[in-house]
Amino acid sequence: MTASRVSVGVLMGICLAVASAPALAHHSAAMFEEKKTVTVEGVVKEFQFTNPHSWLLVDVKDKNGKVTTWGFEAEGPSTLQRAGIRPSEFPVGTKLTITGRPMKDGRPAAIWEYAVRADGKKYNPREGFAVR
Numbered sequence: 001m002t003a004s005r006v007s008v009g010v011l012m013g014i015c016l017a018v019a020s021a022p023a024l025a026h027h028s029a030a031m032f033e034e035k036k037t038v039t040v041e042g043v044v045k046e047f048q049f050t051n052p053h054s055w056l057l058v059d060v061k062d063k064n065g066k067v068t069t070w071g072f073e074a075e076g077p078s079t080l081q082r083a084g085i086r087p088s089e090f091p092v093g094t095k096l097t098i099t100g101r102p103m104k105d106g107r108p109a110a111i112w113e114y115a116v117r118a119d120g121k122k123y124n125p126r127e128g129f130a131v132r
Contacts, residue, residue, distance in 0.1 A: 029111060032101045032103055032110065033101050033103075036101065036102060037100065037101055037110075038110055039099040040097070041096070042058040042095075042096070042098075043092075043096075044058060044091065044092055045058060047090045047091075049077050049080070051076040054073075054077065054080055055074070056072045056074065056112060057069055057072075058098060060108075070098075070108045070109065071108065072110055072111070073110070079125070081128070083125050083126070083127040085128070089121075089123065094117060095117065095118035099114055112125050113125075
């Protein structure tokens with residue numbers, strides 16, 4: 001094999017590795033804390049019930065009245081539906097307490113672990129993975 005063919009092969013391998021990196025990173029939870037959780041109280045601003053991941057956006061008011069929108073990432077619609085979570089469960093303005101594993105960089109976002117609406121109904125998105 002000539003040096004130019006080896007170089008082309010190596011270059012193609014590098015390009016393939018670089019191109020596939022986003023697919024591998026997509027399912028990574030490396031940006032979230034593994035052992036820490038955050039719990040906030042607020043009202044639903046929006047529920048993005050979409051693939052590949054859904055987001056529950058919650059407006060949280062601090063003691064001075066400043067509102068920060070927190071984003072809670074969850075699974076896609078089919079997994080959430082198996083867990084009993086549908087958009088109708090979280091209309092805009094729904095009061096809730098929600099817990100998740102926060103982002104390492106301090107941004108107001110987390111992986112959704114569980115939520116409790118003001119009426120006491122509890123939701124755990126991971127229940128959608130249960131085999132019944």
